Structures are given as structure tokens and as C-alpha cells.
Amino acid sequence: xxxxxxxxxxxxxxxxxxxxxxxxxxxxxxxxxxxxxxxxxxxxxxxxxxxxxxxxxxxxxxxxxxxxxxxxxxxxxxxxxxxxxxxxxxxxxxxxxxxxxxxxxxxxxxxxxxxxxxxxxxxxxxxxxxxxxxxxxxxxxxxxxxxxxxxxxxxxxxxxxxxxxxxxxxxxxxxxxxxxxxxxxxxxxxxxxxxxxxxxxxxxxxxxxxxxxxxxxxxxxxxxxxxxxxxxxxxxxxxxxxxxxxxxxxxxxxxxxxxxxxxx
Numbered sequence: 001x002x003x004x005x006x007x008x009x010x011x012x013x014x015x016x017x018x019x020x021x022x023x024x025x026x027x028x029x030x031x032x033x034x035x036x037x038x039x040x041x042x043x044x045x046x047x048x049x050x051x052x053x054x055x056x057x058x059x060x061x062x063x064x065x066x067x068x069x070x071x072x073x074x075x076x077x078x079x080x081x082x083x084x085x086x087x088x089x090x091x092x093x094x095x096x097x098x099x100x101x102x103x104x105x106x107x108x109x110x111x112x113x114x115x116x117x118x119x120x121x122x123x124x125x126x127x128x129x130x131x132x133x134x135x136x137x138x139x140x141x142x143x144x145x146x147x148x149x150x151x152x153x154x155x156x157x158x159x160x161x162x163x164x165x166x167x168x169x170x171x172x173x174x175x176x177x178x179x180x181x182x183x184x185x186x187x188x189x190x191x192x193x194x195x196x197x198x199x200x201x202x203x204x205x206x207x208x209x210x211x212x213x214x215x216x217x218x219x220x221x222x223x224x225x226x227x228x229x230x231x232x233x234x235x236x237x238x239x240x241x242x243x244x245x246x247x248x249x250x251x252x253x254x255x256x257x258x259x260x261x262x263x264x
Contacts, residue, residue, distance in 0.1 A: 006039040013043040017179040017187070018051055019147035019154025025088060044087040052143040052158040054126035057083050057092030063141045067130035068100075075100040077130065078110065105165060106131065106138060112203040113140065120207070121157070122146065136166040140202065152182035159210065163202045170205050171195035174213050190217060 009028060016024040025040055047053070054061030057076060064074045064085060073094075075082045080101045083092035102110060110129045117127050123146035130139045142159040161172030176190040192213055199205035 005036075006042070009036060009039040010043045010046070013040070013047055014050075016047075017154050017177055018053060018145060018156045019149065020179065021047060022088070041087060045085075048085070048087050048090065051156070052126075052141050052160065053090060054124060054143055054145070055085055055090050055092050057081065058095060061124065061126035061143075062092065063126050063128040063143055065128070065130060065139065065141060067132060067139045068128070070098075070100070077102045077106070102129065103131075109138065109140070109163075109202060112201070113142075113206075116203050116207055117142065117144075120210075123155075132162065134164075137162055137164050140172070140206070142206075153178070153180045155179075159206070161202070161206065163199065168199050169195070169197050170199040170202055170209075172206075172209075174210060176217070192216070 009032075012028065013021060013024060021044075025044065028036055028040060048055070049064055049066070052063050052065070055064055055074075056062075058079075058081070060079075062068075062074070062076045062083075068074050068077065070082060073082050073084050074092075075098050077100050080098055082096050082098035082100070084094040085091075086093050106129050110127075113127050113129065117125050121142075121144040123144050126141075126143045128139075128141045130141070131137075132139055140159075140161040140163055142157070144157040146155045148154065155176075155178045157174075157176050159172060159174045161170055163170045172194055174190075174192050174194060176188070178188040180186045180188075190213075194209040194213065196205040196209060
């Protein structure tokens with residue numbers, strides 16, 4: 001299979017909203033046939049890791065990343081289990097026990113994160129705390145998805161942080177994707193790098209940073225509605241006077257022409 005073909009498959013899948021990527025995969029399989037299977041699986045593997053897609057493992061979601069990968073499998077330090085991933089169906093398979101588990105500090109951080117998530121996020125929620133190569137650092141991941149294809153919209157919030165428990169430095173990125181496709185196609189993507197250099201409590205700092213992100217987005221939407229959209233249209237017609245629709249459209253040239261044509 002040519003590398004250009006694989007590149008095209010990768011590009012199409014990487015641009016798909018998380019709530020619709022499985023439909024995209026089905027269409028690609030129909031169009032390209034079995035020859036695309038290997039390229040699709042590889043692209044979906046990259047997609048699930050990059051976008052913090054929760055994988056269902058024994059009834060609970062687990063975020064997969066480079067930090068909880070062991071060989072060709074992944075592990076969940078909360079339940080000390082090792083599993084393979086069916087990337088097309090987003091499920092864990094071949095589940096077995098393992099010796100990977102949180103340290104006391106990591107467990108405490110995970111429990112604080114659990115309280116934060118239960119109070120502030122809705123939809124399908126997943127979160128994780130994983131050890132990094134530096135023993136003082138941990139990776140913190142947050143993912144929340146709400147898929148409503150029947151109402152023509154899907155949304156995905158994901159945050160990734162690195163927290164140094166020694167220096168208390170916290171830095172990360174918040175990414176938000178929303179796709180609305182009823183009678184149109186509107187895609188909203190937002191990404192912001194955040195940091196706090198004196199985060200005595202990582203979760204409290206995450207809460208404050210994400211509240212700031214949410215407030216910034218709200219202000220951006222308000223500006224878009226009140227200013228930017230209005231610049232896309234003429235404030236007044238060429239007569240420089242507002243049309244009084246209450247008097248009836250028939251008093252205007254457009255209405256007169258329409259009425260005359262109907263009488264002919």
C-alpha cells in the first residue's frame with residue numbers, strides 16, 4: 001500500500017470530530033475496501049491517543065497515553081489491570097491483572113481530581129494521573145465528551161497537564177472541539193496553553209485555570225454575536241432607514257412586484 005494512500009487516510013481521520021470519527025471509518029472502509037484496514041487501524045490508534053479518547057475497560061473509561069503504555073498494551077494504575085485496545089470500537093480486550101499502581105501521592109491527587117470532575121463536568125467523563133519518567137512529575141489528563149448526533153451536534157473537552165510535585169509547577173493545554181451540523185456545518189475549535197508556577201494544590205489550580213478558559217470563551221462568543229456577526233451584514237438598507245415589517249411587505253417594491261406577478 002502506498003505511503004500517500006496511508007497519509008490520506010490518516011489526514012481524513014485526524015480531522016474528524018470525535019463523535020463522528022467512527023462513521024468516517026465506516027465510510028472509508030466502504031470506499032477503500034479491505035486494503036484500507038491496516039491504515040485505518042493505525043490512524044485510529046494515533047487518533048485515540050492524541051485526543052484522549054476514553055476506552056471502555058470492564059465498565060469504566062480509561063484514558064490511554066504514552067505514559068500508561070506497556071509494550072503493545074496499556075495499564076490502569078487505579079485498578080492495576082493491563083489490557084489491549086480495540087481502537088475501532090474503543091474497548092479494552094484481553095484484560096489481566098498487573099503490578100502497576102499509584103503511589104500514595106498519586107492516589108491522593110487522583111481522588112482530588114475525582115471530586116473536581118464529579119462537580120464540574122457532565123457527559124461521558126474520564127480522567128487519569130500517570131507517572132512520568134521524572135519521578136517528581138505526573139501527567140494529568142481530563143476528557144469529557146457529549147455526543148448527540150440525533151440533534152446534530154457533538155462536543156469534546158480535553159485537558160492535559162504536567163505537574164511537578166517538588167517545584168509545584170503546573171503547565172498544560174486545554175482543547176475544545178464542538179461540531180454542529182444541522183442544515184449546515186459549523187466547527188468550533190479552541191486551544192489554550194495554561195500554567196501556574198506555584199500550584200500547591202494541582203487540582204485547585206486546574207479548576208481556576210479552566211474557569212478562566214471558560215470565561216474567556218464566553219466573552220469570545222459574546223463578542224462574536226454582538227460585534228463580528230453584525231459586521232457581516234449592512235446595518236441599514238440603501239435608503240438609510242429601517243424597514244417596518246409591521247406595515248406589511250406589500251408597501252415595498254419587492255412586495256408589489258410579487259403581487260403583480262401573481263395577478264398576471
